[in-house]
Amino acid sequence: EPEVTQTPSHQVTQMGQEVILRCVPISNHLYFYWYRQILGQKVEFLVSFYNNEISEKSEIFDDQFSVERPDGSNFTLKIRSTKLEDSAMYFCASRRSFMNTEAFFGQGTRLTVV
Amino acid sequence: QQQVKQSPQSLIVQKGGISIINCAYENTAFDYFPWYQQFPGKGPALLIAIRPDVSEKKEGRFTISFNKSAKQFSLHIMDSQPGDSATYFCAASKFGAGANNLFFGTGTRLTVIP
Numbered sequence A: 001e002p003e004v005t006q007t008p009s010h011q012v013t014q015m016g017q018e019v020i021l022r023c024v025p026i027s028n029h030l031y032f033y034w035y036r037q038i039l040g041q042k043v044e045f046l047v048s049f050y051n052n053e054i055s056e057k058s059e060i061f062d063d064q065f066s067v068e069r070p071d072g073s074n075f076t077l078k079i080r081s082t083k084l085e086d087s088a089m090y091f092c093a094s095r096r097s098f099m100n101t102e103a104f105f106g107q108g109t110r111l112t113v114v
Numbered sequence B: 001q002q003q004v005k006q007s008p009q010s011l012i013v014q015k016g017g018i019s020i021i022n023c024a025y026e027n028t029a030f031d032y033f034p035w036y037q038q039f040p041g042k043g044p045a046l047l048i049a050i051r052p053d054v055s056e057k058k059e060g061r062f063t064i065s066f067n068k069s070a071k072q073f074s075l076h077i078m079d080s081q082p083g084d085s086a087t088y089f090c091a092a093s094k095f096g097a098g099a100n101n102l103f104f105g106t107g108t109r110l111t112v113i114p
Helices: none
Strands: A005-007 A010-013 A019-024 A031-037 A043-050 A053-057 A065-068 A075-079 A088-095 A103-105 A109-113 B004-007 B010-014 B019-025 B033-038 B045-050 B056-059 B062-067 B072-077 B086-092 B108-113
Touching: A005 A088, A010 A019, A019 A031, A019 A088, A019 A109, A031 A103, A043 A065, A043 A075, A075 A088, A103 B045, B004 B086, B010 B019, B019 B033, B019 B086, B019 B108, B033 B062, B045 B056, B045 B062, B045 B072, B072 B086
Parallel strands: A010 A109, B010 B108
Antiparallel strands: A005 A019, A019 A075, A031 A043, A031 A088, A043 A053, A065 A075, A088 A103, A088 A109, B004 B019, B019 B072, B033 B045, B033 B086, B056 B062, B062 B072, B086 B108
């Protein structure tokens, strides 16, 4: 069964450093998302990406964040100058098409900023 | 602004019992209401979903009840099993609005006691 894969599974970084979280969406999917889940809290939408550009972004997704689909398969989330409060589980998700409602989530990357 | 409210925060049910989780939404433009199941260390996985043109949807032991006028929907797990122990998230989105990003509830940790 096709699945969304994320790497690394756990990333520890120093405050102020840049991190790149990587995702490989399901191959024939067209819509891509990043969500985050602070420990014990709800899953929050960050950004959606379609046709090589951002479709929507939440107020959380400020200038510190950026997304890219560099090679047609990977989908990355870059966090510049990480802060302690960026510590969370980051989930990538993908959806096949406009008419398909189901979003498939990866297993997540746990980011710990120290 | 909390677009989707979920209760209870935690739920303990005996094996064979019925688990009921409730959600309420604010945005009347929402027209897609999925429930996600999340096991520790895993990403959310779609369990069952409903569109507002029906008041109930059943898949095996899982049923969604939907009340459009009250802006509420609930998940019922019949004959609950220890393997159902997980965190359940309700969500909502505007399906026809392009990216279809999901707004999640705060989650319910279900424990089914053998």
